[in-house]
Amino acid sequence: GEHDFLLLFRDAVRQGFPRPKHFSCPPLLGSGPEFMEFCGTELAHTQVMRSGFERYPFVWTALFDLYSGFCFDFEIARRLFDELSKGNAVSRTTMISGCARPGKMSNALLLFDEMPERDVSSWGVVIAGCIQTGLF
Numbered sequence: 001g002e003h004d005f006l007l008l009f010r011d012a013v014r015q016g017f018p019r020p021k022h023f024s025c026p027p028l029l030g031s032g033p034e035f036m037e038f039c040g041t042e043l044a045h046t047q048v049m050r051s052g053f054e055r056y057p058f059v060w061t062a063l064f065d066l067y068s069g070f071c072f073d074f075e076i077a078r079r080l081f082d083e084l085s086k087g088n089a090v091s092r093t094t095m096i097s098g099c100a101r102p103g104k105m106s107n108a109l110l111l112f113d114e115m116p117e118r119d120v121s122s123w124g125v126v127i128a129g130c131i132q133t134g135l136f
Contacts, residue, residue, distance in 0.1 A: 061094050068098020074107055089115070093122045100129025 045063060053059045060080060067077035081095050092115050099108035112118070112126050130136035 057088065057091065061091050064091060064094045065098060068095055074099055074104060078107075089117065089119050089122060093119075093125055096122060096129070097125045100125055101133065105129055105133045105135060 044066070048054055048059060048063060054063070063080055064077050067073045067080065077095060077098060081091060092111055096108045096111050099105065099111065108126065108129050112122060115122060127136065
């Protein structure tokens, strides 16, 4: 499972195998609670930045998802979004999805209102969030 991937990744780094590539970050960051227990969100974020992987959209989208969806830290997720993203539909929809929960839906709606163009995915996330939080 995902935990096995984390152990394999850790062992490879410890044994001096070639440095991880940017495409290994999203599965690690997407491991959620297991990942946070394993090495901590802040450490993962630091490693991504130190490695220069934040320049890859799918890596910073995974970081947004980690902070907004698993850590429930909208402030850090929003700061990352403002600093790293170019405001594309995928990153905005990821942020909206992370906020679409009770107590945070107003943040999701704010992000949705700021979207220059909305697609089927962003509409679906907002509608699902409104239904789940009782706003619909």
